[in-house]
Structures are given as C-alpha cells and as structure tokens.
Amino acid sequence: MNTKKINVFIGSDHSGVFLKQYLIENLNSNYLMFDLGVGINVKKSDYPLIAQKVALKVAQNKNSFGIIICGSGNGVLISANKIDSIRCGYGANIFSAKLLRSHNNANMIALGARIIAKEYALEIVKAFLQTPFSNQKRHIERINLISNIEGLKK
Numbered sequence: 001m002n003t004k005k006i007n008v009f010i011g012s013d014h015s016g017v018f019l020k021q022y023l024i025e026n027l028n029s030n031y032l033m034f035d036l037g038v039g040i041n042v043k044k045s046d047y048p049l050i051a052q053k054v055a056l057k058v059a060q061n062k063n064s065f066g067i068i069i070c071g072s073g074n075g076v077l078i079s080a081n082k083i084d085s086i087r088c089g090y091g092a093n094i095f096s097a098k099l100l101r102s103h104n105n106a107n108m109i110a111l112g113a114r115i116i117a118k119e120y121a122l123e124i125v126k127a128f129l130q131t132p133f134s135n136q137k138r139h140i141e142r143i144n145l146i147s148n149i150e151g152l153k154k
Helices: 014-027 047-060 074-080 094-102 118-130 137-149
Strands: 006-012 031-035 065-070 088-090 108-112
Touching: 006 014, 006 047, 014 031, 014 065, 014 118, 047 065, 047 074, 047 108, 065 074, 065 118, 074 088, 074 108, 088 094, 094 118, 108 118
Parallel strands: 006 031, 006 065, 065 108, 088 108
Antiparallel strands: none
16 A cells, blocks of 8 residues: 655635635645645735745646635636646536546646635545546647647747
C-alpha cells in the first residue's frame, strides 16, 4: 500500500480565509497541506498574487495539486491559468470536479467562498483530489492541444 501523501498547495484572498482553514483542517490527515496565505487577520489582499504563488508551487512540484479561493473563484482561476503547465478549473459541483481530473488532468481547482457552502466545497475538493486522470487517448490529445496554446502571444 502506498502511504506517500500528495502535496496540496492552498491559498486564498481575504474573502476565502475561513473556507481555506476549513479545508486544511479537514484534508490534512490525508494530504500534505501547504498554506500559502493569506492569514486570518488580513483585511485586504490581492487574489492574483495568491493564485500566482500557488500556481508556481504546483508547476514546480510535479504530481502536486493546488486549491485557490477568492470570493467568486473566477479571479483566482483566470490568474492561475496564466502560468504554463497549470490547468485550473472551477469547482462548481462534484461532477464538474471529477471531470476536471478525469478529462482535463487539471492540477488546480478554484472555489468561490461567497458561492459554495464550506461542507459542499470539501466534498467537491475531495472528489477532485481522489479522481484519477482517465489516460484516454482523446483526452491526452486535447490536453496536448491546450499545452500548445501556452506561451502564445498576440
């Protein structure tokens, strides 16, 4: 049995601090959780900087995952996907979280702290982290097409 824990980097802006803390508390027995900010006492923070910090860690650590949280989930999602090799999707529900992994081999998930209840967010994240990539040829080909887009300039 493989007992090696997977690295999960997590970060939020000020609006997602409590959801982030809840996820860490409920996932740290099964994953190596790395809290990349922000702290509970921070009144204001910029979500692009948090998303960048988490995405760079995920990009530098193969086979790791990232969880990023802001008020809507949209700002961190857009920001994270600017980093090469990051495939981040929105964790709207359990089904979409499973598809993010099985079809897109996503390595990050974005959540909206003002949109998703913390208990449901935990179930979404668990589904994301526990779902393997399908390795089906059609999905591999599409991921390669996504990778080819990285680095394109206007």
